[in-house]
Amino acid sequence: xxxxxxxWARTCPVPIDEQSERISLAHGEGAxxxxxxxxxxxxxxxxxxDATHFQDAATVTTVGCRLAICTDSHTVSPMxxxxxxxxxxxxxxxxxxxxxxxxxxxxxxxxLIIEEGLPIxxxxxxxxxxxxxxxxxxxxxxxxxxxxxxxxxxxxLYLNTxxxxxxxxxxxxxxxxxxxxxxxxxxxxxxQHGIAVLSVREGYFFDSAPLSDSGSVIEQVVALRDSVxxxxxxxxDATRGGVSAVLHEWATECQQSFVLSESAVPLTEAVRGACxxxxxxxLYVASEGMIVVxxxxxYASEAxxxxxxxxxxxxxxxxxxxxxxxxxPVSIRRVLGTPQPLDExxxxxxxxxx
Amino acid sequence: xxxxxxxWARTCPVPIDEQSERISLAHGEGAxxxxxxxxxxxxxxxxxxDATHFQDAATVTTVGCRLAICTDSHTVSPMxxxxxxxxxxxxxxxxxxxxxxxxxxxxxxxxLIIEEGLPIxxxxxxxxxxxxxxxxxxxxxxxxxxxxxxxxxxxxLYLNTxxxxxxxxxxxxxxxxxxxxxxxxxxxxxxQHGIAVLSVREGYFFDSAPLSDSGSVIEQVVALRDSVxxxxxxxxDATRGGVSAVLHEWATECQQSFVLSESAVPLTEAVRGACxxxxxxxLYVASEGMIVVxxxxxYASEAxxxxxxxxxxxxxxxxxxxxxxxxxPVSIRRVLGTPQPLDExxxxxxxxxx
Numbered sequence: 001x002x003x004x005x006x007x008w009a010r011t012c013p014v015p016i017d018e019q020s021e022r023i024s025l026a027h028g029e030g031a032x033x034x035x036x037x038x039x040x041x042x043x044x045x046x047x048x049x050d051a052t053h054f055q056d057a058a059t060v061t062t063v064g065c066r067l068a069i070c071t072d073s074h075t076v077s078p079m080x081x082x083x084x085x086x087x088x089x090x091x092x093x094x095x096x097x098x099x100x101x102x103x104x105x106x107x108x109x110x111x112l113i114i115e116e117g118l119p120i121x122x123x124x125x126x127x128x129x130x131x132x133x134x135x136x137x138x139x140x141x142x143x144x145x146x147x148x149x150x151x152x153x154x155x156x157l158y159l160n161t162x163x164x165x166x167x168x169x170x171x172x173x174x175x176x177x178x179x180x181x182x183x184x185x186x187x188x189x190x191x192q193h194g195i196a197v198l199s200v201r202e203g204y205f206f207d208s209a210p211l212s213d214s215g216s217v218i219e220q221v222v223a224l225r226d227s228v229x230x231x232x233x234x235x236x237d238a239t240r241g242g243v244s245a246v247l248h249e250w251a252t253e254c255q256q257s258f259v260l261s262e263s264a265v266p267l268t269e270a271v272r273g274a275c276x277x278x279x280x281x282x283l284y285v286a287s288e289g290m291i292v293v294x295x296x297x298x299y300a301s302e303a304x305x306x307x308x309x310x311x312x313x314x315x316x317x318x319x320x321x322x323x324x325x326x327x328x329p330v331s332i333r334r335v336l337g338t339p340q341p342l343d344e345x346x347x348x349x350x351x352x353x354x
Numbered sequence: 355x356x357x358x359x360x361x362w363a364r365t366c367p368v369p370i371d372e373q374s375e376r377i378s379l380a381h382g383e384g385a386x387x388x389x390x391x392x393x394x395x396x397x398x399x400x401x402x403x404d405a406t407h408f409q410d411a412a413t414v415t416t417v418g419c420r421l422a423i424c425t426d427s428h429t430v431s432p433m434x435x436x437x438x439x440x441x442x443x444x445x446x447x448x449x450x451x452x453x454x455x456x457x458x459x460x461x462x463x464x465x466l467i468i469e470e471g472l473p474i475x476x477x478x479x480x481x482x483x484x485x486x487x488x489x490x491x492x493x494x495x496x497x498x499x500x501x502x503x504x505x506x507x508x509x510x511l512y513l514n515t516x517x518x519x520x521x522x523x524x525x526x527x528x529x530x531x532x533x534x535x536x537x538x539x540x541x542x543x544x545x546q547h548g549i550a551v552l553s554v555r556e557g558y559f560f561d562s563a564p565l566s567d568s569g570s571v572i573e574q575v576v577a578l579r580d581s582v583x584x585x586x587x588x589x590x591d592a593t594r595g596g597v598s599a600v601l602h603e604w605a606t607e608c609q610q611s612f613v614l615s616e617s618a619v620p621l622t623e624a625v626r627g628a629c630x631x632x633x634x635x636x637l638y639v640a641s642e643g644m645i646v647v648x649x650x651x652x653y654a655s656e657a658x659x660x661x662x663x664x665x666x667x668x669x670x671x672x673x674x675x676x677x678x679x680x681x682x683p684v685s686i687r688r689v690l691g692t693p694q695p696l697d698e699x700x701x702x703x704x705x706x707x708x
Contacts, residue, residue, distance in 0.1 A: 025705045028594075028705060028706075029594055029595060029704070029705060031594070031595040031598075031599055031602075031638075031698055032602075032698045034594070034595075035602075035603065035606075035698075057422040057423060057424035057452055057454075057455035057457070057517075057519070058422070058423050058424070059420060059423075059455065059456075059521060060420070060422075060423060061420050061421075062416070062419045062420075062421060063419065064419070065416045065418070065419065066413060066414070066415050066416075067413065067414050067415075067518070068411040068412065068414075069411060069412050069413075069414060069461055069463060069496055069497050069518060070411035070412070070463065070497045071463035071464070071497050071498065071499050071514065071516055072465065072499045073465040073466070073499055073501045073514060074501075075467060075501045075503050097411045098411055100411075101411035101413065102413075103411070107423055109424065109516050111426065111514050112427070113427050113429060113467070113512055142423055143423050143424045145425050145426045145427055147427045147428075147429045147706075148705070149429050149512075149705075152506065152509075153429075153508065153509040154507065154508055154509075155503065155506075155507040158467055158503075158508075158512070160425065160427060160465050160514035160516070162425055162463050162465075162497075162514070162516030163411075164421070164423060164518060165411070167413060171413070240385070241385040241388075244385075245385055248389075249389065252389075284385075344385055344386045344389075350383070351382060351502070351504070352501075352503060352504075
């Protein structure tokens, strides 16, 4: 896949030419070149007591005994997009999964699958993003791995981040606890990440270039926990498949239905315009810094207020409610017209969005 | 990379034809097809309290507070080889990293990067291997992820397994604790995995088809801990770059030198013959079920006895010792001739071995 213009090169902010130092298969052999790559390019970016040794497994000490564990591989294309890149996306994504599970994100692992021929400067740029995102989230990268595959056996670079967090009471019980009457909230405008990636991938030009919302949701989760903690049923970040995917999963778990109000869904002008132009429903488009929340109706207003106090979440809003299970697991009251089913997409037109 | 005869097909034990059901990009979109794939093909293989929900992060309870965390991506080619496959290799690899760190392996995550077009039956075969290996090791797969990339953006299937284990005292202090006089042991014949993969990859024919030693080292580690626990300096499984890579890393950490005795290194006839034929030094060839141990010299014999009581480790042996740092970090007394440097390979001829 490393043809003359690989998919990541078009939006790559690092200058590349024929003299650029590149990853070779030898970098993945576990021998001298591997060790030099790790010692010179990787470890220095993650300097911590756990990251100074060539050890396969890091040892850490947790204060409590209840943990959240998650994993995600990241294959976003292109690697660099407005508002982030593969590296920051990977860290924020895993941190967010730990946060919405009700935990304090603590430790991450970082595994690289690198295509032979990738310029080392591109790898370093991504690693810098990983390092900066981890610093922002106050998580430590404690273990890692590097594999190199031959040209054509990957598309530049894939990352896997796995994470461990310490559960903090009250822990949301999850979608099984969702009841009729519960309110559905979003913490901010939907679909920003998917539109940002799509715009650069397809070379669309918009009046206002859409930025991804890729970022940590820790502050949002903490604000909710501190204000209405025991009354939250479930939280999820709305990544692949957007808000629709989350609600369809929740509907399966709780065996109820969700009714949304289209006019209540917050959108940026950039996303609204792009979706209209492209014929996309923003409820199917990925976000990467926004969460969907199911909450006891008596505490919905308080939850919205708490979210709106977080920077970037000023448009947090109730967008729907839970009703007795009907024919449609998820439906929507359109601005014009009667309530319609919001189908679960069988395959969205947005592959490799995260 | 999904050409008419993809790299994994030649050794694939599952019958494939044009009617075989295949992975499509839609399987990776996070929508209906993704959920069906997970619900019908993935979750049932990992049935446990943690694996029955569509949750991004699993919650677990640990009895103590000191953990080992590790990660590995697996890109072995071909996917199926004598003695194992990508699935079993991934589980044993991560379990082994946790074991040699001095922990009881408890929870794994499993992340799949699947190339569009991979037959679903091949995926299921690999998942069966993952499930069986996890059962053998008594670890739980608690969280997962599935990404699909377009044809040509991966070579069939890549896995990432990350793991969490609970540290058990005494925990080996690591290579910094290695001292002059310490003995270097191996728990069994070296290089079996690398030769097995190479033999099928290159289509070599040997009198006795070499089997990979891919498997759990938990029993070996437990035997050592129970017999000579406090006297173990360090343990490592000798994967990429073989015994040589481990000792070069240790030499860097402890700033001493290692002298090996070629005649003491246990080899199977298959590996000995293949290495002679191919001009390979087995000390550079990967194992996947064998560990290298640095131990206090007074307890070396006891350590060897303990290892030899474990099935498959009957050839455990002392292969060298630690000396004051000389010019060469690692050297070897050949059967014929004087001691020679055992260089760290800058790039071994065995890419994508694990």
